[in-house]
Amino acid sequence: MPLPSSGTAPAVQIQQFYDKGLAHASYAVRSGNRVALIDPGRDPQPYYDFADEHEARIVAVIETHPHADFVSSHLEIAQETDALIYCSKLVGARYPHKTFDDGDRITLNAVELHALNTPGHSPDSISVLLLDELAQTRAVFTGDTLFVGDVGRPDLREDATAGLTREQLAAQLYQSTRQKLMPLPPTTRVYPAHGPGSLCGKTTSSDLDSTIGKELKTNYALQPMSEPEFIRILLQDQPFVPKYFGHDVQLNRQGAPSFEDSLRAVPRLSPGTQPEPGTLLIDTRPAARFRAGHLPGAINLMDGPKFETWLGSIIGPREKFYLLADSQIALDAVLRKTAKIGYEANVKATLLAPTQLPATSPTPPSTEQVRLNPQAYTIVDIRNRTEAREPIFDHALLIPLPELRERAREIPTGKPVLVHCASGYRSAAGASIVQAALPGVEVYDLGEAVTELQGAAAVH
Structure with a gap:
């Protein structure tokens, strides 16, 4: 993603690194022989390779906030390259760093990176403005504050350290978007930290970048509305919070150990x-x-x-x-x-995995058997609550997969148990959890066959 520059100043290059598994986007900003990284993932090697390819040096690593959904390599990169780590003073970072808040800037040869405090997703969130050699705003790296088609969820940091409720964080996000991001020039490129499927938002677009002008027209969260209305809309139907999120916030606050050393x-x-x-x-x-x-x-x-x-x-x-x-x-x-x-x-x-083990899972019934006689089974729906608003089976017991290990013993055992999700991936895990929790009970994984039953009225 090169951004052309005028005169003899070196071109500015923005390189996005995208991890589909975590729906995580990180960035390298290069001006000449100097590189700044924004929100790097756990494996630092792609960033080293980028710098080597361009005969450049990584001089800065910017964390837009302590991430909940992945572990950052900011500390490892700083130790390897002598780059400085930048983050908000509100993070309470336990690693060597320079604070980066409103009014702070980093000079990167011909361009500058400016900090914007944009709390709301977390109380310590920042966005990063890229200004070219003519001091024109060219791009903004929004972290988890603004996504393409969405904004970051405000319910992940209701902790003792922050002392803020999700409603208070949502109110901060309302002000951050209206006061800091929406007034930027419409042509400003928007580079968020996440894409579709991230649990840090709820309706993120499939596009991985945008412009402020496009978001003003199409992003539901940036439309004219009052602060109370924004809070109400934002807080409804947020996805579940994985068990590991709080752990990763703390790990990112202190800095993770070396990736390869940890694997070894x-x-x-x-x-x-x-x-x-x-x-x-x-x-x-x-x-x-x-x-x-x-x-x-x-x-x-x-x-x-x-x-x-x-x-x-x-x-x-x-x-x-x-x-x-x-x-x-x-x-x-x-x-x-x-x-x-x-x-x-x-x-x-x-x-x-050992080979030649005896079969320990029964062969699941056919779709037709289930369709004709669903009452022969205790059916457990392990989809998320928002998905389950459109039932596949009447009278199914809803226990979302993240809760299943804790709640498996709630399942009645008078009939064989049939576990389903939306496409088959989760039901394999769910059936195995139920099988381990309820020894002696017949437990079936409906698997991918569930797709044949979707789209029609609920099976009676």
Whole structure:
């Protein structure tokens, strides 16, 4: 994303790095041989590669706020490159840093980066303005304050440190958008920290960047409305909060250890080694292989596009677990994803899934069997509450997946239990959780067959 400059000044380049699994966007801003990073992810290597490719040096790392949904590599990058870390004084950062608040600026050869305090998503949120060599506003990096088509949710930082309610944070966000962002020139490029699917917002667009002018026309949160109306609209229908979010805020406040060193520190068990009894088993193989045979009590959390989010939603930040896969390559891949949310320290060890285990999951009934006789099952819907407003089965018991481990014993056991979600990915995890919690009960995973039942009236 080059931004041309006038005269003989070096061109300004904005490079976006996008992690689809976490719907996370980070940025490198390069002017000549100097680079500033904004909201880097856990793995610092892509940023080093970018700087090396352009024979440039990373001189600044800016954190728009302590992130809840991923772990940042800001401290590791600073230690490796001698770059300075910049963040708001309100963060209470426990790592070496320079404060970056209203009126503060960073000179990057021909351009400047200016801080804007934009609280609301969190009380310590900032946005970063990019001004060119003519002091014209060219772009704004909005962190989790403004997304394309949405704004950041204000209900994640109701903690003792901040001492603010979600209503108070929503009011701050109303003022931040109206006073700091909406008055910017309409041509200002908007570069947020998240895209579609992020749990830091609720209706984020599929576009990964925008302009202030476009957002003023199309973003529901920027339309004319009173502050009370904004608060009401913003707080309704927010998604669930994964278990790991608070943990990551604290980890980002203190700075995470080296990514690769942390991965190397995780023990690898030799094939055939038995895991210690009583420790969680996270089996990341495809559902069909899991059903063909797995260790007793294992949770089938398949490696997939949202593995990190579901891991941190089902497993608490203080729980130890084993990671299982059917190859070393697959184990390494899921371990790297685990580390993106700071859970690598929770991994007791990685383990190749044993082969030739007896089948421990019953074959699920056909769609037709379920359609014709749904009353033969206790049906558990593990979708989120907003999804479940359109029921697939009448009289299904709604227990969202993030709550299932704590609530599985609420499920009546007089009939076989049938677990479903919206497309099959979550139901594999859900069925395995119920199977472990209710030994002796027949538990079926409806899997992808649920898609054949959607779109019609609820099955009676």
